[in-house]
Amino acid sequence: MKPLLLKGGHIVDPSQGYDAVGDLLMAEGRIEALSKGLSAPDGADVLDVTGKVVAPGLVDIHVHLREPGREDAETVATGAHAAAAGGFTSICAMPNTDPVTDNQAAVGFIVKQGEAAEAARVYPIGAISIGQRGEHLAEFGELIHAGAVGVSDDGHPVVSSHLMRTALEYSLTFGIPVADHCEDPTLFEGGAMHEGLVSSRLGLKGIPAAAEEIMVARNIMLAELTGGHAHLLHMSTRGSVELIRRAKDRGINVTAEATPHHFTLTDDACEDYDTNAKMNPPLREQDDVAAVREGLKDGTLDAIATDHAPHHYETKERDFDDAPFGIVGLETALGLGLVELVEGGVLTLPELITRMSTAPARVYDLPAGSLARGAQADVVVFDAAARWTVDPQRFRSKSHNTPFAGRELAGKVEYTIVGGRLVF
Amino acid sequence: MTPPSLGKDLLGLEKLTAEQIRLVLDTAEPFKEVSERAIKKVPTLRGKTIVNLFFEASTRTRISFEFAQKRLSADTVNISSTGSSVQKGETLVDTARNLEAMRIDMVVMRHPSSGAAKFLAERIRSNVINAGDGQHEHPTQGLLDLLTIRDNFDAIDGLKVCICGDILHSRVARSNIWGLLKLGAEVAVCGPQSLLPRGIEGLGVQVFHRIEQAIEWSDVLNILRLQLERMSAGYIPSLREYYRVFGVTMERLEAAPKDLLILHPGPMNRGVEIDSRVADGPHSVILSQVTNGVAVRMAILYLLAGGEPALAEAAKRTNREGAE
Numbered sequence: 038m039k040p041l042l043l044k045g046g047h048i049v050d051p052s053q054g055y056d057a058v059g060d061l062l063m064a065e066g067r068i069e070a071l072s073k074g075l076s077a078p079d080g081a082d083v084l085d086v087t088g089k090v091v092a093p094g095l096v097d098i099h100v101h102l103r104e105p106g107r108e109d110a111e112t113v114a115t116g117a118h119a120a121a122a123g124g125f126t127s128i129c130a131m132p133n134t135d136p137v138t139d140n141q142a143a144v145g146f147i148v149k150q151g152e153a154a155e156a157a158r159v160y161p162i163g164a165i166s167i168g169q170r171g172e173h174l175a176e177f178g179e180l181i182h183a184g185a186v187g188v189s190d191d192g193h194p195v196v197s198s199h200l201m202r203t204a205l206e207y208s209l210t211f212g213i214p215v216a217d218h219c220e221d222p223t224l225f226e227g228g229a230m231h232e233g234l235v236s237s238r239l240g241l242k243g244i245p246a247a248a249e250e251i252m253v254a255r256n257i258m259l260a261e262l263t264g265g266h267a268h269l270l271h272m273s274t275r276g277s278v279e280l281i282r283r284a285k286d287r288g289i290n291v292t293a294e295a296t297p298h299h300f301t302l303t304d305d306a307c308e309d310y311d312t313n314a315k316m317n318p319p320l321r322e323q324d325d326v327a328a329v330r331e332g333l334k335d336g337t338l339d340a341i342a343t344d345h346a347p348h349h350y351e352t353k354e355r356d357f358d359d360a361p362f363g364i365v366g367l368e369t370a371l372g373l374g375l376v377e378l379v380e381g382g383v384l385t386l387p388e389l390i391t392r393m394s395t396a397p398a399r400v401y402d403l404p405a406g407s408l409a410r411g412a413q414a415d416v417v418v419f420d421a422a423a424r425w426t427v428d429p430q431r432f433r434s435k436s437h438n439t440p441f442a443g444r445e446l447a448g449k450v451e452y453t454i455v456g457g458r459l460v461f
Numbered sequence: 462m463t464p465p466s467l468g469k470d471l472l473g474l475e476k477l478t479a480e481q482i483r484l485v486l487d488t489a490e491p492f493k494e495v496s497e498r499a500i501k502k503v504p505t506l507r508g509k510t511i512v513n514l515f516f517e518a519s520t521r522t523r524i525s526f527e528f529a530q531k532r533l534s535a536d537t538v539n540i541s542s543t544g545s546s547v548q549k550g551e552t553l554v555d556t557a558r559n560l561e562a563m564r565i566d567m568v569v570m571r572h573p574s575s576g577a578a579k580f581l582a583e584r585i586r587s588n589v590i591n592a593g594d595g596q597h598e599h600p601t602q603g604l605l606d607l608l609t610i611r612d613n614f615d616a617i618d619g620l621k622v623c624i625c626g627d628i629l630h631s632r633v634a635r636s637n638i639w640g641l642l643k644l645g646a647e648v649a650v651c652g653p654q655s656l657l658p659r660g661i662e663g664l665g666v667q668v669f670h671r672i673e674q675a676i677e678w679s680d681v682l683n684i685l686r687l688q689l690e691r692m693s694a695g696y697i698p699s700l701r702e703y704y705r706v707f708g709v710t711m712e713r714l715e716a717a718p719k720d721l722l723i724l725h726p727g728p729m730n731r732g733v734e735i736d737s738r739v740a741d742g743p744h745s746v747i748l749s750q751v752t753n754g755v756a757v758r759m760a761i762l763y764l765l766a767g768g769e770p771a772l773a774e775a776a777k778r779t780n781r782e783g784a785e
Contacts, residue, residue: 232659233660234663234664237659237663238475238664239575239576240575240576240596240632241575241596243658243659245659309579310576310580354554355554356576357575358573358575358576
């Protein structure tokens with residue numbers, strides 16, 4: 038592989054506190070050098086990236102790739118290419134596939150499909166329980182050995198506190214996070230959107246914020262009890278953010294993430310029974326959006342993760358109750374982060390890169406999120422000022438279920454580089 | 462100024478203006494008389510095909526629509542299917558497109574999912590009338606309740622109307638709230654908090670947790686049916702206690718400072734939300750609601766079919782004179 042030199046870009050690497058114009062040299066799939074005035078070695082490819090941002094490749098620790106099971110909605114390959122198009126170089130695939138990714142063979146399959154895709158790196162997350170049924174622990178050791186980077190029953194909450202406790206204890210042997218979809222099923226039951234004035238008007242069964250917060254509180258207590266690392270998926274309410282903030286202040290081993298839609302939209306988006314605004318956890322209220330933004334600013338929420346949830350178009354072309362939860366997110370995340378958070382004055386550009394690359398990589402201890410010498414040469418180059426309009430028909434993802442169609446976003450991805458090789 | 466019209470569909474009262482609501486009520490007036498004749502038929506909708514698409518069990522709403530359609534000479538087909546179409550393997554959009562392909566003019570639909578009528582209306586050219594979508598709206602019931610109240614008072618503006626019972630799961634409640642507010646009434650709801658929607662005050666209604674307070678405040682009570690399955694789902698402890706705490710009884714009404722008009726959309730659970738003596742008593746207009754239901758639905762069918770409001774009187778008269 039030829040060395041690759043990116044010249045004249047605005048390099049942002051939060052892992053080293055680098056935020057200046059400079060050159061970045063990659064060779065043998067690794068970062069070779071980062072400084073001003075680098076000259077190209079013999080035979081190197083050179084890309085002039087003047088005026089563009091050069092950052093560690095983005096890391097999305099929460100995606101659903103639907104393979105095996107719903108290859109009509111997404112495959113590992115289309116998901117990995119959608120990720121690359123969105124500036125992501127590493128993604129973590131949730132195990133709620135069909136069959137469930139709850140054994141080493143299933144994990145190995147995802148790894149193999151990911152490698153074959155030759156796009157973003159794909160890291161499987163294994164199931165906490167066999168079949169995600171919340172009964173028997175999956176074989177964490179074998180999952181990790183086969184390539185899983187963590188465990189989660191995402192899509193389903195871990196209802197049994199005993200099972201969650203055991204998973205956190207058992208995870209200590211492997212040093213992996215146990216990621217929970219925090220939801221009290223008895224409060225959630227039958228819910229279609231956030232419980233509030235909008236749900237009352239639309240006559241849709243509401244999901245109260247407490248359904249999430251009760252489980253957030255429980256998981257914090259169990260993390261404290263066990264010392265295990267609890268990772269809290271897609272936090273959506275002010276109450277959750279405040280619980281996590283207090284837990285972190287007390288040194289409890291907990292991390293958390295939030296999605297771009299939860300820092301952008303409110304339950305008003307459900308107004309016309311738009312099934313592309315139906316997600317779980319649901320879009321909340323303005324005050325919750327503000328709390329999520331504060332959490333991302335002060336680090337209470339470690340990571341921005343998309344919860345990319347592709348659905349075949351006809352499954353969303355239904356009445357609201359019958360439509361599935363979730364939206365695609367890989368190809369709009371950076372744009373929303375730039376417009377809503379950076380241009381919106383919530384985060385600086387280096388802080389956004391921290392939340393979308395360096396910090397999420399740390400949650401699952403991935404070899405990503407840094408442009409330090411010797412690191413894997415996973416890099417994104419984007420034009421932060423360029424405007425573009427979301428057109429789902431142009432997505433690399435097989436699915437187009439997004440509430441952001443037609444929205445103007447910032448940040449055109451110019452190059453996505455994985456292991457020193459252009460994948461977008 | 463363009464004359465008021467209902468537009469293509471009737472999906473709910475939330476999106477209607479006060480003027481549009483009055484249009485329906487005023488248009489219903491001449492149609493009331495048609496049902497009083499020996500020959501209860503006018504040719505207004507002759508040649509129109511209407512599908513009554515019911516994904517939920519319904520007796521009185523469906524029959525009321527059928528009478529309205531038959532009395533207007535429309536050709537109707539009834540499709541009843543409990544459980545959502547999805548469970549049967551066909552999506553609502555496919556059902557709708559198939560019906561459309563048969564060149565129908567109107568669909569009257571009841572569906573267990575909130576928003577289903579809007580979903581249908583956006584996907585077919587035919588007029589859609591919402592006969593109840595989930596827990597969202599039941600606009601024809603709301604309109605017939607308004608007509609019945611208007612029949613008994615000079616004006617709805619300034620009246621105090623309380624809707625009692627299971628507001629949380631009630632599409633009737635939502636349509637009533639919108640319609641009454643738009644016509645200037647003061648609206649309250651009364652029930653145990655477990656059966657009231659979160660943030661309902663935000664719609665501009667007052668909340669009572671005690672039926673005695675509601676009765677003292679109101680001019681009109683609209684008493685909703687308590688779905689018996691709410692007890693098994695744990696929203697209330699028992700029907701017996703519900704009657705004791707929230708039942709509208711003669712004793713409670715007699716303690717009120719004035720006589721109250723009593724409405725109930727039916728079917729009633731006598732001895733649960735309403736005492737029989739109240740239901741059958743002098744201030745009950747429950748059967749007038751049923752009668753008005755046919756007239757209101759005739760008016761809506763007529764208006765959506767493009768009928769001129771001003772000609773509603775003439776539309777029925779021409780038939781009587783034997784001409785068309």
